[in-house]
Amino acid sequence: MGRLQDKVAIVTGGARGMGAATARVFVAEGAKVAIADVLDEPGERLARELGTRALFQHHDVSDEASWSRLIEVVEARLGPIDVLVNNAGVLLFKTIAETSRAEFERVLGVNLIGCFLGTRLVGARLVTRRRGAIVNVSSVDGMKAANGLGAYCASKWAVRGFTKVAAMEFGHRGVRVNSVHPGGIDTAMGNPYAEPKAEVNKRYAMVPLQRVGEPEEVARVSLFLASDEASYLNGAEIAVDGGMLCGQYYLGFPGAPGV
């Protein structure tokens, strides 16, 4: 008996990275998974790899009509939906001064509006059955600031706050909504130049665990939040960051790395 046995889940941005890891872990735990992404080729390949318990659907999270199509396909092919992981996301590395309005809106369109549309439209299905879970993938950049990430931080802080409103509005109707806040994770987004692990790890020398995270390490937390094991978690935020948010080391003082 898997931890998500026969539950039907949608994972947005499921074609690669953390979304793909989440789809793999969910299927391994008995779920039926819809991989929803704008990237067709890797999404279809992953669905084939995962077999009859998975399907791929081309889906743009920022497009309301695309959500309606996705829900229709998933209900027809996999059954009533139990779990939504709002994982799709885009990153923009630019200072505020360099960011155009269109760029800012694009980041919010995917990261925030996508999460809102999914929560509203899939959430409506979940509350009619008075069961289910939504996991919103925010970021450590939804809990702190980062230079060059004005649009991204704005979107991820907003997802964090939005998650708590959703937890209040849906909780008393049987649906839990929580957020996950990854730190640096070894994906196309977190490691855009596909540097070797040892090189990437050097960037995280000031994170207590002193390494980049693996997509599966986030996927396992989403699995927990999606499963009945997290039955009393609602509106919670879990940082999966190797301790990045704990604080800042005073280098050279007791307890710092190398001392």
Ligand SMILES: NC(=O)c1ccc[n+]([C@@H]2O[C@H](COP(=O)([O-])OP(=O)(O)OC[C@H]3O[C@@H](n4cnc5c(N)ncnc54)[C@H](O)[C@@H]3O)[C@@H](O)[C@H]2O)c1
């Ligand atoms: N990698 C990191 O270090 C890190 C850290 C914190 C948070 N996150 C968040 O984790 C989530 C997954 O990121 P990842 O690291 O796997 O990145 P990734 O770029 O590998 O994957 C993101 C996926 O989202 C998809 N996507 C983008 N726009 C979409 C849209 N409009 N509709 C549907 N799908 C869309 C992409 O095609 C891609 O498959 C994102 O929300 C990201 O912001 C990542």
